[in-house]
Amino acid sequence: MTELTIALAKGRMLDEALSRLARAGVRVSHSALGSRRLAIEDESGAHRLIFVKPSDVPVYVEHGIADCGVVGRDVLLESDADLLQPLDLRMGHCRIAVAACADEYPAAATGALRVATKYPRIAAAHFGARGVPVEIIRLSGSVELAPVLGLADCIVDLVETGRTLVENGLEVVEVITESTARLVVNRASYQLKAAAVSRLIGSLRDEAEREGAA
C-alpha cells in the first residue's frame, strides 16, 4: 500500500532529486520514468511520486494531497505556504540576486525603483526591509530583457552560473539569499504518518550528509 506521496518539481532539479531519492531507497523503474505519466509508484510500492510545476509543489503538500515534496528554497520563499521544511538536501545550489546593468545602478531614482521579477514577494520583502520604494513588475520569463529594454531598473532572479546575465549585459549587484533544494512535509502527515516520514527524512539526511562531505 502506498504510504507516502512525494511531489517533485519538474525542471532543473528533477534528475538530481530522482537520483537522490533512489540512493535513499525510493527507486523508480526506467520504464515508469520514460512514460509520460505524472504519477508513478516506486519499486517497493510504498511511495508514489507525482511530477508538478515547481510552484505547485507547496500547493500539493500544503493541502496534504502530497505528504512530502522536493522543491527549491526560492519557490518556498515566494509561496506563503504553511509547510514543514525539515531537511536541506544540499543540492540544486543557486542564488537569488538583484541584477542590473552595473553602470546604471543604483538608478538616480527620485521615484520608485522599478524591479522586474518572477519573485514579487521576495523582491518586495528585500527592498521593503530597507525602506526602498519599489514598483514590482511581475514577469513570467526572460526577465533579463527588462532592464536592457528599459522596462525596469533591475531584476530579482535566480542565478545559477550567471551566464545568461553576462550575455545580456547584466551583472549581480547584490545577493539576496542562497537557495538549495528542501524536503517539505505536510503538517498533518508529519504527525499521522510519523514513522514513514521520519524514515524518509532519515535516509535522505544520510545521503545529504554524504553528499555534503564529498
Add this chain to the structure above:
Amino acid sequence: MFEPLSHIPDGMRYYSGSEARLRRGCEDAVMAVFDGWSYEEIETPCVDYLALFERGMGYAQAHRAFRFTDTDGRMLALRPDVTSSVARAAATLFADRARPLRFCYASQVFRQQQLSHALWRRESRQLGCELFGVAGVNAEIEMLCIATEILNGLNLGQDFRLTINSVEIFNGICAHLALDEPRRERMRQLLDKRDAAELQKFLAGYATTETERASFARLTQLSGKGEILEAARRIITNPRSVAALDHLGVLWRIIETLDLADCCDIDLGDVSGLDYYTGLTCKIYVRGAGAQVGSGGRYDHLTANFGSPEPAVGFVLDLDSLTDALMRRETAATRPRAARGEATPLPRPDTDPAALFTDARRRRARGERASIDGAR
C-alpha cells in the same frame, strides 16, 4: 456596475444534503460529550469590540477579523474567536460563580484574512470547551480525555493524533539565550517549520559552541512518545525548560496509564500560538485533513486581561475541517448519523387538504417522517 448574484465571496460556502446532516450529527455528538463532562453551553455575541480580541488573541490574529466601526466610532469585529469572549465573561459576568467553571460552545467564527491556503475558509464553526479555575494537571488531563472521547466516538480508529507540548520549553531556551522579541519570533518560525538547517545558521550568533547549536537544532526532530523527553533532557539544561519537561513527564505517565499513549504524541517542535498559551499546548490531526482540525492548551494569563487572573485550559475543534476529513473517508459506516427513518408515502396531494394534513400530523405524532408531494 453589474455584479452577478451567483457569485459567492471567497472562503464562504453552502452546506446541504449529506454534508449538512454529517455536520449536524458531528456537532451533536461533540456537544453531548461536553455536556457529559459537565460543560455548560454558552453563546457569545457575534459582534464585539475589536479591543476584546486584541487582548484575547493578540494583535496579529485579531486583525485578521472583519472590522467595522460602531456609531460612537469604536472599532467592532465579527468574532474571530470565541475564547476571548468566554474568558471575559468568566472574569466579569461569572466572577462570583464557584470554580471550577466549565463552558462549551458551538459558534461561527469569521476572519477576513485566511489563515493559510489549506485553512481557506473565512467562516467556520468552532466547537470548543473552556475550564476556568484549575491550575494542576487534572484540568489538562480532563481536556485530553474529552478530546479523545470525541475522536473515538467518531469511529476514526487509529486515524487521529493528539500532539502535546509546553510553550515553557521554548520560552526557557529563549530566556537562556537572551533573545530579544524579533529574534525570538524568528527562532519560533524556524522551529515551527522544523527547519534545522536555517535554525543552526541562526543560532550561530547566540549559542556558543558547535555542540550547543547542533543540539538546539535537534529540537526540530523531537516528536514521538515518552522517550522524546529523555532525549530533550540531554539537550536542554536551563531550569525553566527542565521544569516544563518534568511537567510533560508527569502528564505522559498519566496518559500511558489511561491507555491514551497510542493516539498521543509529544511534539517539541510545536511552537505556534506562543503569545496566547502559558503551558501545555495541544493540536489535533485527523487523517484526511491536510491541516490540524483542532487545537488548545493552557492560557493562564488571558483572564487577567479582563481584570481577574485565574488558571484556564480549553480547546476547539474546527467542525468544517473535521467534517471535510470525515466526508473524504467515504465509508458511510464511520459517519455519525442523526437517527432518521424513511419517509412513508402519504396520500396523493390531490386529496382533500384537511384529510392530507390530518394524516400527516398523525404520522408526525407517531414520530414518522412526513413528506408531502408537490402542492396542487
